[in-house]
Amino acid sequence: IPIEELQDYKNTYFNVDNYFTPFAENPYYPLHENSSQFKSNRMYGNVELKYQATNWLSLMFQQGADISNATDKIWHAKNAPSPGSWNDGANPEGAQRQADVGNVVEGSEKYFEYDSKLHANFERTINADWGVNGLVGLNYNDRGFRTLYTSVEDLTIPGFYNISNSLNQPESVETESHRRLIGLYASATFAYKNYAFLTLNARNDWSSTLPSGKNSYFYPSANLALVFSDMFDLSSAKISFLKFRAGWGQTGQDTDPYRVLNILRSANIPVRGGGTTITFPLDNGDLGGVSGFSIDNTLRNSELKPEISTETELGAEMRFFSNRLGFDITYYNKVSKDQILPIDAAPSSGYKFRIVNFGKLRNRGIELAVNATPVKTATFNWDIGYTFAKNQNVVLELPAGLSQIELEDAYDAKFLAKVGEPLGIFTAPVPKTDPQGRIIVNADNGYAVPATTDAYFGTSQRDFTMGLTNSFNYKSFTFGFVLDWRKGGVFYSGTADLLNFTGNAYNTTYNDRKPFIIPNSVNEIDNGDGTFTYVENTTPITENTVDDYFYHTSNKAMSYYNRILDKSFVKLREVTFTWQLPKEWLSSIKSTGASISLFGRNLYTWLPKGNRTIDPEVSNYGNDLTSEFGEFRTGPSTRTFGASLKVSF
Numbered sequence: 001i002p003i004e005e006l007q008d009y010k011n012t013y014f015n016v017d018n019y020f021t022p023f024a025e026n027p028y029y030p031l032h033e034n035s036s037q038f039k040s041n042r043m044y045g046n047v048e049l050k051y052q053a054t055n056w057l058s059l060m061f062q063q064g065a066d067i068s069n070a071t072d073k074i075w076h077a078k079n080a081p082s083p084g085s086w087n088d089g090a091n092p093e094g095a096q097r098q099a100d101v102g103n104v105v106e107g108s109e110k111y112f113e114y115d116s117k118l119h120a121n122f123e124r125t126i127n128a129d130w131g132v133n134g135l136v137g138l139n140y141n142d143r144g145f146r147t148l149y150t151s152v153e154d155l156t157i158p159g160f161y162n163i164s165n166s167l168n169q170p171e172s173v174e175t176e177s178h179r180r181l182i183g184l185y186a187s188a189t190f191a192y193k194n195y196a197f198l199t200l201n202a203r204n205d206w207s208s209t210l211p212s213g214k215n216s217y218f219y220p221s222a223n224l225a226l227v228f229s230d231m232f233d234l235s236s237a238k239i240s241f242l243k244f245r246a247g248w249g250q251t252g253q254d255t256d257p258y259r260v261l262n263i264l265r266s267a268n269i270p271v272r273g274g275g276t277t278i279t280f281p282l283d284n285g286d287l288g289g290v291s292g293f294s295i296d297n298t299l300r301n302s303e304l305k306p307e308i309s310t311e312t313e314l315g316a317e318m319r320f321f322s323n324r325l326g327f328d329i330t331y332y333n334k335v336s337k338d339q340i341l342p343i344d345a346a347p348s349s350g351y352k353f354r355i356v357n358f359g360k361l362r363n364r365g366i367e368l369a370v371n372a373t374p375v376k377t378a379t380f381n382w383d384i385g386y387t388f389a390k391n392q393n394v395v396l397e398l399p400a401g402l403s404q405i406e407l408e409d410a411y412d413a414k415f416l417a418k419v420g421e422p423l424g425i426f427t428a429p430v431p432k433t434d435p436q437g438r439i440i441v442n443a444d445n446g447y448a449v450p451a452t453t454d455a456y457f458g459t460s461q462r463d464f465t466m467g468l469t470n471s472f473n474y475k476s477f478t479f480g481f482v483l484d485w486r487k488g489g490v491f492y493s494g495t496a497d498l499l500n501f502t503g504n505a506y507n508t509t510y511n512d513r514k515p516f517i518i519p520n521s522v523n524e525i526d527n528g529d530g531t532f533t534y535v536e537n538t539t540p541i542t543e544n545t546v547d548d549y550f551y552h553t554s555n556k557a558m559s560y561y562n563r564i565l566d567k568s569f570v571k572l573r574e575v576t577f578t579w580q581l582p583k584e585w586l587s588s589i590k591s592t593g594a595s596i597s598l599f600g601r602n603l604y605t606w607l608p609k610g611n612r613t614i615d616p617e618v619s620n621y622g623n624d625l626t627s628e629f630g631e632f633r634t635g636p637s638t639r640t641f642g643a644s645l646k647v648s649f
Contacts, residue, residue: 424460
């Protein structure tokens with residue numbers, strides 16, 4: 001059914017009672033009946049004061065602030081299939097669609113960040129050949145947030161979205177976070193004849209998120225650059241600029257707040273053998289309730305160390321033909337030690353997760369940037385930019401006693417860190433096979449028998465990334481577009497899982513959904529003496545079980561080929577068209593320039609045959625390492641269209 005035909009979600013055949021499956025909802029129903037309102041007020045900016053103490057020394061103080069206050073309201077409509085309707089059980093499976101009891105959520109969010117910097121900048125000429133400039137600085141950063149959300153379920157009056165509209169007690173969740181960091185740093189650049197430069201940097205930070213008394217970390221760096229085009233006359237070789245650089249440096253990083261000491265949470269206690277849960281606070285009649293708290297299920301770590309990354313870099317920058325053609329190439333080798341991550345805890349510990357210093361990880365790769373101006377006339381310019389990057393990472397060490405760490409999972413698909421492998425490999429069930437590689441099938445139901453161990457499905461690491469920008473300028477008009485190609489890697493798709501369950505995935509139309517036998521399959525016969533015989537499988541997947549064939553609960557051995565997908569894509573990232581307004585139009589308002597632009601972003605995505613489901617860039621697993629796992633039934637990516645007017649004075 002074309003999805004646009006479902007827009008009339010109150011139609012007899014597309015409504016709550018008769019939508020084709022009891023396991024999903026007409027997508028147009030929540031679009032019209034569920035909604036949210038988010039309002040935010042944000043104030044940000046900075047104030048900078050400068051004082052020229054001497055002809056070689058200046059002082060600078062900068063105070064920045066970013067403060068926002070927001071309110072949020074989310075509501076979901078109350079509905080249920082009518083008694084005796086298709087979705088109330090009058091379907092071949094007798095399945096009943098769960099009622100939507102309706103809910104309303106209201107919340108407030110407050111975020112703040114204050115950043116203070118005090119610099120002493122200096123610049124001295126030592127003699128005709130040597131010069132030095134640099135700074136000494138102090139940085140104080142204070143940031144945090146507080147959120148408070150209250151929700152209630154099972155609305156009494158449908159369509160009335162108010163916290164009071166339920167017999168249930170509202171539930172509130174409050175989250176607060178606060179982090180402070182103080183940094184003391186210095187930098188000095190020594191220049192020789194303006195073609196040789198040595199830069200030395202050092203910084204020490206003190207962070208409130210690390211253990212008290214162990215929250216100081218120091219990280220230095222050094223960079224050397226030689227500009228050969230200033231050392232020698234290279235104009236005869238059509239070289240406009242030639243620079244080589246080498247660098248070594250360390251960077252330090254703290255962690256999120258509240259990972260050092262264990263924290264308390266409101267308690268929910270399962271009753272052994274009773275099938276119920278005691279939820280606090282308890283209603284205790286005239287006493288007004290009894291609160292209960294327990295230690296959170298994540299074991300914090302009072303011995304945490306800061307993450308330190310050590311990187312070596314070599315690079316060169318070249319420009320030719322009066323800067324019409326340029327190259328910038330970089331090789332890097334970066335080793336990160338003591339990354340701070342939550343990992344699974346042993347069940348015997350009583351915790352689900354524990355915070356640890358991860359181990360050691362190496363990233364090694366190259367980056368290339370090319371800029372060219374193929375056409376340049378008095379009225380027309382064509383500029384091209386090309387980028388290429390290839391990164392290879394490998395896990396060098398894990399915490400003592402561990403050969404692998406599970407970073408994330410969904411059902412039977414696992415996302416692992418394993419020594420000697422790239423960070424983030426996927427494993428999942430696969431079929432058991434005979435010595436000839438044929439799939440072994442259960443003779444009773446026709447489904448593949450899972451192998452005893454999970455198999456490797458790939459890594460989240462990409463083979464390479466490429467970008468291409470084009471800009472065409474004719475007189476006062478500029479047209480540009482950006483292409484982005486990311487090749488390789490795999491990801492887990494919860495959307496693919498859902499589409500395979502509902503039958504909306506393309507692969508579920510296999511054999512027109514008629515009975516079939518798994519190709520190249522056999523049955524395994526135990527001879528009773530430790531040997532096995534394999535005979536041709538004749539057990540079909542029937543019309544009654546073809547839908548279960550594509551779901552992991554019944555056929556997990558074959559399901560993850562359709563859920564762990566190719567991560568490659570090519571995107572038309574952006575298209576822009578800009579018109580610089582004639583200056584004579586602006587004289588009356590004393591403007592020095594103005595432009596009108598039209599733009600579109602994320603306009604088109606080309607996906608490989610290994611992914612006919614969803615944009616690999618969408619993820620609801622956060623923005624850290626776990627985001628590389630993939631997505632779990634998130635919404636599609638969005639296209640953006642807009643216009644802008646820029647005026648300068």
